[in-house]
Structures are given as structure tokens and as C-alpha cells.
Amino acid sequence: MDITRSPLARPFPHLPQIAGVTLRTARASYKDWDRCDLTFAELTDGTAVGGVFTKSACASSEVELGREQVILGSARALVVNAGNSNAFTGHRGREAVEQIMAQVAEGLRCQPSDVFVSSTGVIGVPLPKDKARAGVAAVLTAEPCNWEAAADAIATTDTFAKGAGASAMLGATRAELAGIIKGSGMIAPDMATMLGYIFTDATIAPAFLQEMLEAANRATFSCITVDGDTSTSDTVLAFATGKASNDLLSGWDDAGADAFYAALLEVCRELAQLVVRDGEGAQKFIAVSVSGAADDDSARRVGLSIANSPLVKTAIAGGDANWGRVVMAVGKAGEPADRDRLSIGFGGIWAARDGQPLADYDEAPVARHLEGQEITVEVDLGIGDGRATVWTCDLTHGYIAINADYRS
Amino acid sequence: MDITRSPLARPFPHLPQIAGVTLRTARASYKDWDRCDLTFAELTDGTAVGGVFTKSACASSEVELGREQVILGSARALVVNAGNSNAFTGHRGREAVEQIMAQVAEGLRCQPSDVFVSSTGVIGVPLPKDKARAGVAAVLTAEPCNWEAAADAIATTDTFAKGAGASAMLGATRAELAGIIKGSGMIAPDMATMLGYIFTDATIAPAFLQEMLEAANRATFSCITVDGDTSTSDTVLAFATGKASNDLLSGWDDAGADAFYAALLEVCRELAQLVVRDGEGAQKFIAVSVSGAADDDSARRVGLSIANSPLVKTAIAGGDANWGRVVMAVGKAGEPADRDRLSIGFGGIWAARDGQPLADYDEAPVARHLEGQEITVEVDLGIGDGRATVWTCDLTHGYIAINADYRS
Structure with a gap:
């Protein structure tokens, strides 16, 4: 299929480094293509996580596991597979996710539940464990890459790489936010094959990060649609590494909470709109x-x-x-x-x-x-x-x- | 626009005469076209009616009035205007409908509430009263026509005339059913207008006719979709003239009720499927x-x-x-x-x-x-x-x- 760049595309923005986040990509060759299709984000110890997921009754194993992991509130790594959604693959699909979690956990010496996995692509084909194993091994030792390379590696039928950034003053401390997203079809978020990841160096309690992400989601990702179709894999995760060393944000009354939420909302809105701008066939x-x-x-x-x-x-x-x-x-x-x-x-x-x-x-x-x-x-x-x-x-x-x- | 006949079209079937129903058509010239666009069905005194209507919160005056009239249970005439839906036209639209009801009521010496009106076509243009008045005057004295002519006259951008018939033995009495329909979700490109009319010579209590029509609707018209868009004018009416002289059907336990419902369901299903077969762009x-x-x-x-x-x-x-x-x-x-x-x-x-x-x-x-x-x-x-x-x-x-x- 010849996919031309959407006429509504935006250039990839300059995004800040987020202290405590290291990005890497590798070739797992989930499809017969010449590109990186496995993306890895290593997160510093103590990173808080929040997440919103598809409401599909037929969600993938990645989503089922992610929902449970988010409740625990901590993250050390994110793995994104592109080219195979691993959805509707029964126990074999679940085993492939658990294998990736275990392999990364061993490499980082963390709990498997701290390793978040997303997959996007064709439905109904179990993620091949051998390719995943070799890809994860390669990505763990790969050179760090920048945001745009990561945004490219999580994409499937997207016609341009999508990212957004913002900053917020939390008292006297400046916190940075950077996010990447993929998606262009099956977009009606209850969430869509829309995978979005937002990283910040702010120090935030997991429960409050979750609360802010849910609020931002209602006003942004839940307000876009391309075709009214809702995917089995939609996921948006927010990771807060705490490297900015601001006073912990744990509720709306904390100094800087409003500023951080405004920045989060800005990033989410831009990421959501970028997905619409890459809507399949979109001209307007x-x-x-x-x-x-x-x-x-x-x-x-x-x-x-x-x-x-x-x-x-x-x-x-x-x-x-x-x-x-x-x-x-x-x-x-x-x-x-x-x-x-x-x-x-x-x-x-x-x-x-x-x-x-x-x-x-x-x-x-x-x-x-x-x-x-x-x-x-x-x-x-x-x-x-x-x-x-x-x-x-x-x-x-x-x-x-x-x-x-x-x-x- | 060049509309070719749907590849899924069906030939117009032979439909029985329904005693107590006389069809006529006329040219009201609601649009600049050379065709009949006003359809009139005169119904014998004592005809029972049931109806189901769009659930749109922005329904037309025709629908608003129709919902009230159906509760009364009796009908003497049906008027269908093609080329102008008269929807979203405020009080001027309502006045046009009331004028038609009054004019027909005067001609037939019946109550205005016994005159059912439907309109289909462009939204937002009040039905022109002068054209309606002249059209109604013409149709009241026009020669009777057959089912196919009526099916053609209620159509807008349909690519083929649609009708269906059936019969049922009510005890020793044979009852006939004939129905016509126009639209497909979106065959009228301005809106999703489906207008359907079913006529029978059976003798049926209005409340039971309503109950059967609602049940049949749930299994047929409510089970079709072309694009998920719902019109402001969707209407299906069932008229029972009583000319077959069967024992009154007033409940499911009456002899012949099951047979009649089966025939009604058959007609409704065929009409509903014909609408899908004329779905815009349909190839399958x-x-x-x-x-x-x-x-x-x-x-x-x-x-x-x-x-x-x-x-x-x-x-x-x-x-x-x-x-x-x-x-x-x-x-x-x-x-x-x-x-x-x-x-x-x-x-x-x-x-x-x-x-x-x-x-x-x-x-x-x-x-x-x-x-x-x-x-x-x-x-x-x-x-x-x-x-x-x-x-x-x-x-x-x-x-x-x-x-x-x-x-x-």
C-alpha cells in the first residue's frame, strides 16, 4: 500500500530530555519490513505510572495485564511491539507478554509487574515468542535514541511521527513533559489502536498521576474519533520519574498541581489532535x-x-x-x-x-x-x-x- | 448526480389489491422535476392504524403529529410528499402539514387527525403551502394508480421501486397485505429517510395493530443500517381496512393472530432488506x-x-x-x-x-x-x-x- 504523508501532518517538535528516561529501539522483525519495530523505554527506579485503557470487551492480554499493573503504581520499563497487536490470541498471546515482562525484569533486576507491554498491528496472530525474545535482547543493549526515533518505531500505518511536549513550574522547580503517540485508523477512543506514552520528570504520587491522566483523557483522547471504531489495544500511559525533585504532588491542592495538570492537558490534547491529523484518508x-x-x-x-x-x-x-x-x-x-x-x-x-x-x-x-x-x-x-x-x-x-x- | 440502479435491486413484485385502499399520485412539483411527487392513499372508513417513528430528538412536524394521531387509532388517508422533508422548519413547517390535513379532511369529510402526512427530501426548507394545496387538490380527483406507481412517487434518490406482499389465513378468511417503502438509510443524500407503508384488508383493533407493528419493527426495520445515520423523518405506518371481514383480531390469543403476524413480519423484513439493497454505493x-x-x-x-x-x-x-x-x-x-x-x-x-x-x-x-x-x-x-x-x-x-x- 502506498501511503503518502497526511496533508494535515505536523513536523515533529523539539522535545525535552526527560531525566530518568532512556529510549532504545531494535528490529524484532514482527513483519517483513526493514525498520525498528520494538521500542524500549527504561525508567529510573521509583517511577510512578498511571494508565487509561480501551473499554473493549475483547481487549488484548497487554491491556488486561496493564490494567492490573497500573494499580500497583510503579514502572521500570515500557516495551512496545509494532506490527502485531497480539489481540485475540488466547493463552499463547498472554504467554508472549509474560515472557517479555520476565526477560526485561531479569535484565533490569526489577519486578515483572514493573514492565509495561503494548502491541499494535494485526489481530489474531500470537506474538512470535522467538522474535520477541531476540528483539528484547537486542534492545536492552542498543544505543539510546531520541524521541522521533521512538515515535517512528511505535508507528504502524501512521504517515508521520507524532510527539508533543510542555513544561510546568512546580513551585521553583521546572518539570518537563514529553509524549509520543501512534494511531490513524480504528480511532474512537474508548480508546483507539491508539498507543500514547507521556513521560515527565516530575515527582507525583501514582494515585494522583492516575487521577490527572483520567481527567485529561476525558477532555482529549476521549474527544477524538476517526471512524467510530474502537480498538482492542488502546492504551495511554503516563510515567513520572521524579528526577525533577519537586515536592511530591499528591493532590489538587498541592502547589504546582494545577500547573502540571495544565501542561499534561496540553500534551494530551496535542497528541490526540495529531492522531486525528493522521486519520485514514483525512484531508480536513x-x-x-x-x-x-x-x-x-x-x-x-x-x-x-x-x-x-x-x-x-x-x-x-x-x-x-x-x-x-x-x-x-x-x-x-x-x-x-x-x-x-x-x-x-x-x-x-x-x-x-x-x-x-x-x-x-x-x-x-x-x-x-x-x-x-x-x-x-x-x-x-x-x-x-x-x-x-x-x-x-x-x-x-x-x-x-x-x-x-x-x-x- | 447520475444514479444507476443498485446491483442488488429486486424487480417490483406482483402485489394484491387491498380492499378499502385507493392509491393516487399527482405532481406537486416540490422540486424542479418531471414526475409525480405527491402520493395519496384513501382508506375506507373504520381503518385502523399503527405506526413507528424515528427516535430523533429533532423529528419533523410530520413525525410529531403522526405520533399523536397513531394514539387515536383511526385513519382515512395518507399523504406523502417527496422532494422536501419539511424538517427543521419551525412553525411554518407545521402549518404546511396542518393545511394538508385540513384540506384532505374537508375533501373526505373526516377528522384532520385521520389524515397522516409524511415528507422526505431536503431539510430546512418549509414545505411550500401553495404547491401542497394545488397538489392535494389534483390528487383528490386523480385516477387510481397501482402499487408500483405509488412506490415510484414516494421515492427520492432511490434507484428502484420497492414493494412486498403477503397473505394470511385468519380462520377461513384470507387477508392480504401489501407494502411499499422508500429510502435506505441514506439513499436520499440529504438525510436518512425511510418511509414505509403497509396496507391490509384484515380487521384488527388499533392497539393490537400497534403492538404487532412494534414487534415486527424490532425484528426488521430496527435491524437494518446503511451508515448508522438516523433521519428526522423515519416513519412506518400500518393500515388495516377491515374489508376482509375476518373476526376482529385484538390480541395474540385470537385465531389468526399468529398467521397475520407472520405475514406482517414477512412484509416488513422484505421491505427492510430492500432498503439495504438500495444503500448508497452498495455492492454487497x-x-x-x-x-x-x-x-x-x-x-x-x-x-x-x-x-x-x-x-x-x-x-x-x-x-x-x-x-x-x-x-x-x-x-x-x-x-x-x-x-x-x-x-x-x-x-x-x-x-x-x-x-x-x-x-x-x-x-x-x-x-x-x-x-x-x-x-x-x-x-x-x-x-x-x-x-x-x-x-x-x-x-x-x-x-x-x-x-x-x-x-x-
Whole structure:
């Protein structure tokens, strides 16, 4: 398959070094390709971890184990396999994960439960243990690499490497954050074959790191969709090495907690949006802002109903200000709405207000907006104070070409 | 837009005359086209009615009024406007519907509430009252027409006329059923409008007709999807004229009730499947059968999650037996499932059983099945006795071309 770089791609940013994190990659050759496909992050002793995972009822062994490991709160290593998701592979798949955990634990002299494993790629093929064993052995002694190399090595059908960084002042101490992510299809996070990893040198209690990550996830990764399909492997992990030596953050009232959360949110939002920018076949990046909903969760669900509607997504692909399709998507969301209070706009220009098209609606500026690459859709439900923004991409021939021509 | 006849189309069947039903069509010229676009069914005095409607929170005035009228249980006429859905048009839209009801009621000397109105087409443009008035005046005196002419006149961008019939022995009395339908989830590119009408000469109490229609709807119209988008106007009405003079059917224990329900179910299933066969861009008709679910409703929701998945639909379009995408769609359904009991097959051949791919799985016969036009997907959840079958079509470049190239 010839994959060209998404027209919505962003250059890989400069990301800070995170003290206590060492990245390495190796070739496990999970597929017949000439690239690194095993990524390893060694984490200093005492690193705290938080994680959010797919809600799929058919989650992979990696996800099942990860959910248990996160509760323990500590991490020493991350291993990411690309090219094979190891999902739907029964006990053989689980054994392969446990083998990797044991092998890394032996190398680092840590507990197997401190070794987090993710896998992404084809479903239904057990991860080959021999390739994993040789790959892990190689990666443990490989030279350290930079963020972009790691972002490349976790990717599968992505068309560009994705990363984001931020910093936060925790009192007088500056903490750095860096994150990488992969994903472009099967994206509707309850989480998607979206694998994201965020690293920071801040000192944070695991329970509070988990709490902040869950909050950030609700506002970012859970607000994106490419195709409404949810993968069996979605995972976002946050690791805090504590090397910044700030006073421990253990709750929202601690000095610096708000600053750190703001930085975490910024990284998560950028990573989430980068996944949308690499949505399969995407030609336009679409932000759907919903206001006036019963509450914020309701606003998010209405936004996702719009963002998942094939009719809305194809209309925008065609540059068509078809607000009737937005009405349809609001109506089908199953959330409180009142047809006669509903207002809909594009690019900040209302097309319909209070349940009727505007008498003096001028489509020309809206049509110009829809010719661009960065589209906004505004919806006001007029019944409450709930609001949310969700992000998606348009639905194009490229999506069909990628997914109807792809053979597993 | 050049719409060619769906490759999955069926010839229009021979349908019985239904005593007490007279069909007529006229040209209201709701759009600039050379065809009949106003359909009228006159129903004999005493006709019972049942109806099911879209659950959209932004339903049209036709739907709002229809929901109230059905509760009264009696009908004398049906009017269907094609080319303008009259949805999202506020009080002006409602006035247009009330005008039609009053005009027909005057002509037939009945109550306005006995006149059912449906409209399908573009959203956001109030139905023009002058055209409606002239059209209704013309149709009231037009020559009677046959089922196929009526099926053509209610259509918008459908590529073929759709009808189905059946009969049932109610004791010694033979009752006839005939139905017509338009749309497919998205064959009218502006919205997902499905309008269906079923007529019978049986004598049935309105409440029982309603009960049977709701039951049939759950197993048929609620089991189809083209793209998961739900219209603001979806309507299915059932009219029973009583001309067959059978003993009144008023409950499931009445003689003939089971026979009538079986015939109603047959007509509803055929009409529902015809809509899928006209799905935008459809090249393949797909039946997804789910068994072993917690209950029947859960099975239906799992089936719809599979049938709505763009990744599953594009895989089938590409002839790819990608059962991993089916696993994904089961997992995201939000229904009880156990990965390690899940089995998946195509064309009656299991590809995976109990959470793992079959060791001796031979893809060749499955690949041959997927080359055909009539595809089956089998899913067994292995946790209960619930079962359901849902119907959909594949997702192709044709869908994108129709919906991204169309301008409202």
C-alpha cells in the first residue's frame, strides 16, 4: 500500500530530555519490513505510572495485564511491539507478554509487574515468542535514541511521527513533559489502536498521576474519533520519574498541581489532535464545538455523534455546508435536545438559529471556510450550560482505498 | 448526480389489491422535476392504524403529529410528499402539514387527525403551502394508480421501486397485505429517510395493530443500517381496512393472530432488506447473525455494532475476511461478551472459535464467499441464548462519491 504523508501532518517538535528516561529501539522483525519495530523505554527506579485503557470487551492480554499493573503504581520499563497487536490470541498471546515482562525484569533486576507491554498491528496472530525474545535482547543493549526515533518505531500505518511536549513550574522547580503517540485508523477512543506514552520528570504520587491522566483523557483522547471504531489495544500511559525533585504532588491542592495538570492537558490534547491529523484518508481537520447542552458529558456525546456521522464527514469532505446533516446527527445522539432551540454554524457563522435556517444566511463565507483544511462546526443546543469540543477528520475516498484494499 | 440502479435491486413484485385502499399520485412539483411527487392513499372508513417513528430528538412536524394521531387509532388517508422533508422548519413547517390535513379532511369529510402526512427530501426548507394545496387538490380527483406507481412517487434518490406482499389465513378468511417503502438509510443524500407503508384488508383493533407493528419493527426495520445515520423523518405506518371481514383480531390469543403476524413480519423484513439493497454505493448485501448473546436485544446491538463499523464494511467491500475487525466491533458494542468464548465466521465457515483463530482455518472458501453479492457473517458470543440478525451493505467508493459530491 502506498501511503503518502497526511496533508494535515505536523513536523515533529523539539522535545525535552526527560531525566530518568532512556529510549532504545531494535528490529524484532514482527513483519517483513526493514525498520525498528520494538521500542524500549527504561525508567529510573521509583517511577510512578498511571494508565487509561480501551473499554473493549475483547481487549488484548497487554491491556488486561496493564490494567492490573497500573494499580500497583510503579514502572521500570515500557516495551512496545509494532506490527502485531497480539489481540485475540488466547493463552499463547498472554504467554508472549509474560515472557517479555520476565526477560526485561531479569535484565533490569526489577519486578515483572514493573514492565509495561503494548502491541499494535494485526489481530489474531500470537506474538512470535522467538522474535520477541531476540528483539528484547537486542534492545536492552542498543544505543539510546531520541524521541522521533521512538515515535517512528511505535508507528504502524501512521504517515508521520507524532510527539508533543510542555513544561510546568512546580513551585521553583521546572518539570518537563514529553509524549509520543501512534494511531490513524480504528480511532474512537474508548480508546483507539491508539498507543500514547507521556513521560515527565516530575515527582507525583501514582494515585494522583492516575487521577490527572483520567481527567485529561476525558477532555482529549476521549474527544477524538476517526471512524467510530474502537480498538482492542488502546492504551495511554503516563510515567513520572521524579528526577525533577519537586515536592511530591499528591493532590489538587498541592502547589504546582494545577500547573502540571495544565501542561499534561496540553500534551494530551496535542497528541490526540495529531492522531486525528493522521486519520485514514483525512484531508480536513474538524473541530466540533457543542455548547448549551444539559451537561459537559452530554455535549461530548452530541459532539461525537456529529463527528462520527458519515453524512456530516462526507459533506465536509465535499465542502458542503450541509447543516441539515448536523441536525440529523444531533437528533440521533440520544441526548437531551430541543429542535426549536438548536443553532448550527460553520467557521463561526450561524447557518441556522433556534430551529430554523437564518433568513439572511449567506453561504458564501461558509463555503470559503469549508474550502480550507481547518474546519470548525458550532452547535448550540440552547438548553443548558454543558459544553465540549471534539475533533475528527473528513471521510474521503482515501479512507475507502486504505481499508477496502488492505488485506490482513 | 447520475444514479444507476443498485446491483442488488429486486424487480417490483406482483402485489394484491387491498380492499378499502385507493392509491393516487399527482405532481406537486416540490422540486424542479418531471414526475409525480405527491402520493395519496384513501382508506375506507373504520381503518385502523399503527405506526413507528424515528427516535430523533429533532423529528419533523410530520413525525410529531403522526405520533399523536397513531394514539387515536383511526385513519382515512395518507399523504406523502417527496422532494422536501419539511424538517427543521419551525412553525411554518407545521402549518404546511396542518393545511394538508385540513384540506384532505374537508375533501373526505373526516377528522384532520385521520389524515397522516409524511415528507422526505431536503431539510430546512418549509414545505411550500401553495404547491401542497394545488397538489392535494389534483390528487383528490386523480385516477387510481397501482402499487408500483405509488412506490415510484414516494421515492427520492432511490434507484428502484420497492414493494412486498403477503397473505394470511385468519380462520377461513384470507387477508392480504401489501407494502411499499422508500429510502435506505441514506439513499436520499440529504438525510436518512425511510418511509414505509403497509396496507391490509384484515380487521384488527388499533392497539393490537400497534403492538404487532412494534414487534415486527424490532425484528426488521430496527435491524437494518446503511451508515448508522438516523433521519428526522423515519416513519412506518400500518393500515388495516377491515374489508376482509375476518373476526376482529385484538390480541395474540385470537385465531389468526399468529398467521397475520407472520405475514406482517414477512412484509416488513422484505421491505427492510430492500432498503439495504438500495444503500448508497452498495455492492454487497450483508446479513450479520449473532447468537449466544446475553439476550436478543443484546444480540441486536452487537450485530448493529458490526454492521455499522466502517472497518468491517470496507473489509467486506474489499473481499477481505478480516475477522479481527469483527472482534473489534464486538468489543466496542458495550454489550456482555467474553473474548475467550467468541467465535466468528463468514459464509457459514468458522474462522475463529473460542477466542482464537482456528488452527486449520482455510481462507480459500471464505474468500470465494466474499466475492459474491450476498454475504453472511456469523458471530457466536458463547455466553447466552440471545440471537438476532441484522442487515447492512458494504461501504464503497460509491458512498463517498454520492455523499461528498452532492451539494444541498
